[in-house]
Amino acid sequence: MFGMGEGRVSISSDTYAVPNGPPGVAYVVQCPALTPPDNGSLSPTGVNSYNDEVMFTCNQGYQLEGASSVRCQANRTWSSSLPTCRVVQCPALTPPDNGSLSTTGVSYYNDEVMFTCNQGYELEGASSVRCQANQTWSSSVPTCTDTDECAAVNGRCDHICSNFPGGYRCFCHLGFVLMADAHGCGEQFIIIKELLAVGT
Known part of the structure; x- marks a missing residue:
């Protein structure tokens, strides 16, 4: 965060003057330039004057953590710190009865998990699922039924x-x-x- 800084005198909520500077000259309050978060973007770009608002979005497969927008304040600071974009995580899967998973543990966006059944059982449902951007799996867990x-x-x-x-x-x-x-x-x-x- 950046404050007014020493040697500046506030004239109004959106302007300030510099002591010993040119008489009658006021400068528009500006906040530090913003950079987009990793795996995300901001809009609009290039705005940082008093009361300007900047909004943040994340790329597909990433989730915003923090404020979705910030506003430039009279004290030359943004109303909140820069948010981050965290990769989407899907719920942990359990293997079907009489079957197994290709991988276990944490799964993130676009990860694929495949299913197999034990000998003597056959798969009913999707043989694989993929972690989607909305934090859900592309299909439900299949079942392993006894082969007659x-x-x-x-x-x-x-x-x-x-x-x-x-x-x-x-x-x-x-x-x-x-x-x-x-x-x-x-x-x-x-x-x-x-x-x-x-x-x-």
Whole structure:
């Protein structure tokens, strides 16, 4: 802030005189020149006389902290200090149940976060979201729903496909046993006979 300064005598609210200066000469009160805040701008430019008002705005993705406008006062100071432009921050995200986030922690304007689901689950909703200038995310957090592997070609099971959260299992009908590939079923009698033949 700048004050009247020594050696000046106020004549009116918007003028001052300099002692021992030219008689009858008054100078218009002026405030120090302003510079725009980082990542922002001011309007109008080049004005700093008494009662002039200057307004501040921030670039997209930045938020104004401080006074949105200042006015030049009779004591040659601005009515408030220069504001700052702070980058927009979005609320922290939590991963969906049975899923994860690509990044955690603080997220700022234009940051992107991607979602993935654990094995056996599929994503429902946006696979990624972006932090917007209005401090909100571009979409809501998606969900991870259980994939029904049995719905497609019976999960490649020969007989019975049983789905459970995050996976599935194959079962065989009575008289059959599950093969080593965990999908095929073989007749129990034949398998026993083959095993006995190998052992002889």
